[in-house]
Amino acid sequence: MSMATSLPSVYEPGQVENKWYEYWRENNYFAPRPDLEGKAFSIVMPPPNVTGSLHLGHALDNTLQDILTRWRRMQGYNALWLPGTDHAGIATQARVEEALAREGLNKYELGREKFLERVWEWKHLYGNRITQQLSLMGSSCDWSRERFTMDEGCSRAVREVFVNLYEKGLIYQGDYIINWCPRCHTAISDIEVEHEDSDGHLWHIRYPLEGEDEFIVVATTRPETMLGDTGVAVHPDDERYQHLIGKKILLPLMNRVIPVFADDYVDKEFGTGAVKVTPAHDPNDFDMGLRHGVEQIAVIDKYGFMNENAGPYQGLDRYACRLQVVKDLEAQGYLLKVEEHRHAVGHCQRCDTVIEPLVSTQWFVKMKPLAEPAIQKVLDGEIKFIPERFTRIYINWMENIRDWCISRQLWWGHRIPVWYCQECGEIICSKEDPNHCPNCESAELKQDEDVLDTWFSSALWPFSTLGWPDKTRDLDFFYPTTVLVTGRDIIFFWVARMIFSGIEHMGEVPFYDVNIHGLILDAQGRKMSKSLNNGIDPIEVIEKFGADTLRFSLITGVTPGNDVRFHWDKVENTRNFANKIWNASRFVLMNMEGFEAIKPGLEELSLADRWILSRLQLTIAEVTNLLDKYDLGEAARRLYEFIWDEFCDWYIELAKPRLVNQDNPRERLVVQNVLRDVLVDILRLLHPFMPFITEEIYQFLPAHSATIMLDPWPESKEELIWLAEVEQMQQLMQAIRALRNIRSEFNINPSILIKAIMVVPDEVRRQVFMDNQAIIKQMARLEQLELLYELEKKPEQAVSALLSLAEIYVPLEGIIDVEKEIQRLQKELKAAESDLQKAENKLNNQKFLSKAPPEVIEKERSKAGEAINRKEGILQRLHLLKK
Structure with missing residues (x-):
């Protein structure tokens, strides 16, 4: 590429960035050396949603990866940063369904095959948007190796893994309580549920004992679920309820007889110490129900409405049912009291709908056998979390992990490779599509309707992207990858799953280091969200300031694992x-x-x-x-x-x-x-x-x-x-800064050359200043520098600065009008005192402190601090002038 002979007078990022990115790509500089020899360095990009767009989290994450890749490449490593995108099952299907709705259609009218054709069209139309935006950031990933979680190679890896785990008994189908989104109409995993604190109520309800005048009081935040109660639990050591264990209760409104039993799960201190047990609508109740053999009665359907088991409440929306149940309990004398209660409510991460725990037939991965070696590898130090504190977070989660629900009631995704024979009921799990039943030879086979959780395919990302299950040169050279760079919010979503998947299917860890970074918050420390309208579009920043400016500003102040605030300054x-x-x-x-x-x-x-x-x-x-x-x-x-x-x-x-x-x-x-x-x-x-x-x-x-x-x-x-020269230069710089401060504090015009006297008792140090007078005079704008061993008499009208190695005096006579300077400083002093008084008046006002937002209060504190510093500085200068 031909170049001009001198730099333009002004740097214009828009005229530079695209030119160089295309130059790098055209010359294949992002690819590793084809010999695949030497020291390997590899990173797999956390795959962003294929229909998504760049946000500041992506920008930070990819900047960190690019810095590491470019650095190692320059160090001589054979470096690969492998990019790719995720098919994002729920999010992408929702986008396409919204587009269909605008046309007056729905997926059922199209049918599965035609609907999937529309999704692929959508993917081809919008799927490159985020990769193009990542290019604008300067991402030096090898685009020739770009992957997609539903490309042919990744899809084959998914089938291989599913069948292998199924044949080992680590994948099974069963009825279990799962998180259900009534809007997305699919199961979602625990880690896709976002718990938000909400203002609610705690209803205290009397449950009468069968055939007795006694009541047991339970407290609940979801009274509508009592319609599905099949027991009441108390703690075995709670003396208040010892005499009730084993007795029967008549469930209000439903007139169903249910048992009282003891279970260690119950918290004696919460509410009344007695809890209603609804196994079909609460995961903890589900576990208790299994332990005590009580019935599971579902009263809420997959659309969030009350079903036939809800008796007279059938057909009501779950929240309308709540109001009616509370009304009826009060009318019948069962409602003891209602308390305001703030508690965490689970929402679907994709659509923000309140999730509903439901018992459902789903596919699961048995996690305990997979989690144990994944924990051990981290304990042994084969995988290191940076910063180290995330190790304990990872281990705690893995030690308490539940079986993973991997089936989703969607059409877009990797369809579960299981077929059911319509003649004999044989279940066939196969890496290739079967054409007949191995048991009865029937060709009447029906594939499972569900698809796999998106995270199932991304769990294989470090090795599926390198060619597995084939034994490729890339896989041999770049696996295990060197480091994973990711945000602290997906340790459980993705990191843990990649670790146990790599160990199980590759026999090796997927990466050696996990570099965890924090989230980007707004200037007030809040998470960026649509509801707060506080998000920043990285592309707008790039268009205005350039990618380099965005990159460097994002990582300035970043410390491993900690959140960072975005400031326009x-x-x-x-x-x-x-x-x-x-x-x-x-x-x-x-x-x-x-x-x-x-x-x-x-x-x-x-x-x-x-x-x-x-x-x-x-x-x-x-x-x-x-x-x-x-x-x-x-x-x-x-x-x-x-x-x-x-x-x-x-x-x-x-x-x-x-x-x-x-x-x-x-x-x-x-x-x-x-x-x-x-x-x-x-x-x-x-x-x-x-x-x-x-x-x-x-x-x-x-x-x-x-x-x-x-x-x-x-x-x-x-x-x-040369450390001695560094020390000498630092001494000169200290003196020059002191002289510059004097010039600045007393408003000495830069064009005026001044005189200075330096008293340096140490002979060696004085010689350094003597030998380098030219530097001091040049940088401090001096016409004369006098170096003394000691000072006989302080110069008149001179200001001074005391350094560790010297005293500096600058005579002001003839340079400034001392009286005018004193008057000017006195005006500044009054202004500083006025600013301080205004800030202190607000900070001493309890009404202001109770009503003003925290950021406004902090701003006033900052003003007060600045005013105090100004005041002290002015007083010091006045003291010097009046001496």
Whole structure:
């Protein structure tokens, strides 16, 4: 690709990013080396929903993966980041059904085959949207290996796994209580239920003992389910109810006789200590019902209406039934009291409908035999969670895992590979579609109507995407994958299932490291949601600020496993950072005339040269170490500080006089080489974080290669670290900052050169300042610097700064009008005191504190803190002027 000779004056991401992404893809730079030799590094992308669109969670997750992949690729690893999408059974089917409804159709009118044709059409029409958006982020994944959970290879892997588990007795069909969504009309797993705290009630109901005048009082949040009660349970150690265990109760409204029994599950402290038992509509009651052999009576159907077992309430919506049941209980004298009660209510993650626990015939995976080795591999350290605290969360969940309901009452998905013979009832589980019954030879076979849970196929993702069940070169080289990068919210959804699936079917763990990141919250710390209307569209950010800016702003402040807040000021700061890099690079390129690559001798390197080369080597080591530990946010922060504070604000400024020194062309060549070498390594270090701007700048530098993304990652060179010079430079910088602060605090015009006196008792340190007076004078805008061993008399009208190694005095006579400056500062003091008083008045107002949102109160606290700091600073400056 041909390049111009100098950088444009302004960085325009829109003119750069697409150009470079297409260049990388056209040259196949994202693919691993075809020899499949050397050190392997591999990541499988958590597959986003095929009909979804990019959100900030995707943006963060994929930025982290891209940073790791680009970094390892530059380190010489044969790196593969394998992309793909998930068929998202419930979500995708719902989208297509909504589209059909707009046409006045439903899936039943089309039939299963025609409906699936429409879903595939939808997938082909919209399925590439999110992958195109991921490309806009700069994702360096190997698109030639892109997979889909329902492509031919993944579908074959799903069948292989199902049949293998079925033949081992680890997949079975049974009647069990499951989470049912009355709107999606399908079972959903425990981890697809989102529990939201809701304001509700606790109804206390009298249940009369059969043939006696005594009552037992139960408390419930769902009185409509009492119609299906088949028992009342108490704790075996609860003295209040010992005499009732084994007796019979007459169920109010239904006049059904049910037993009282004792069970350790009951919490003596909750409610009345007695609980109604509805085995068909509560998972804990279901377990108790099995233990005590009581009947299961379902009273709510799959649409959320009361069924024939609900007696006179049949046909009512479950919530209408609740109102009627409460009304009837009160009328008949059974309702003792009603309390307000806030409790967690389960909602379908897909449609937000309140889920209904129902007993249903479903397919399950027997989890205990699969969970045990998956726990052990983590305990043995074969799989490491980063941060480590998520290990305990994973193990706790796996130790208490229930059997996994894997069947879904949908049409879109991997259909369960089980057929039923219509003649003899034989059940056939097969990897290939059978054409006759092996028992009676009948061709009258009917396949199971259900499909598999979407997570069943994504559990196989680390090996199905690499070609399993075939023994492929990719599978042999890249499995186990190196690291999984994912959010903390899907440890149970996906991570745990991949671990036990990999161990069971591959005989090896699916990955060695699990890098867990947090969620992206809004500036107030709230989860982003449609209801709050607080979501941020990453594509809009990219269009306005560029992908590099979005990427870097997302990972700034990220620590492994912790949530991070999205702030627009972080985006603005990162845009400024990109402009800073651009302008610094323009300066370097504009001063490359006559450049010749040389290796300067040690004696030719100035203190500033040795300092920046040392700091570069130390930064390389720090950033590499942080990336090794997956602390990408801290690595980004260290880079930011080195580039902005040290290279741009210090070294470039120190280099300027030497670049224009016509008397010493060799010195110009030395500084050109240092500038160029440091800038190249900066661009290489920054490339995984900000790939586009670094490639653009790199291509303008002398002696560049075809692409920076295949350049070697910088390695810290010990021979280029001079710690003594670093310490000396830090001392100079401390003095310069003190002088700059004085200039700033007293509004000394930058064009005015000032005088300074430095008292340095230590002879060695004083010599350092003596030898580098030129640096201090240049950077602090001094016309004169006097260095003393001790001070005989303090200069008149001088302000001072006390450092660890020196005292600094700046005489202000003739530079500022002291009286006017005092008057100005006194006005500032009044304004600061006024701001402080206003903030304190609000913070001392109980009415304000009780009604204002937390973020508004925090803002006032921040104002008060700022006003206090301003006031203290002004008082200090006034004290110096009045001395």
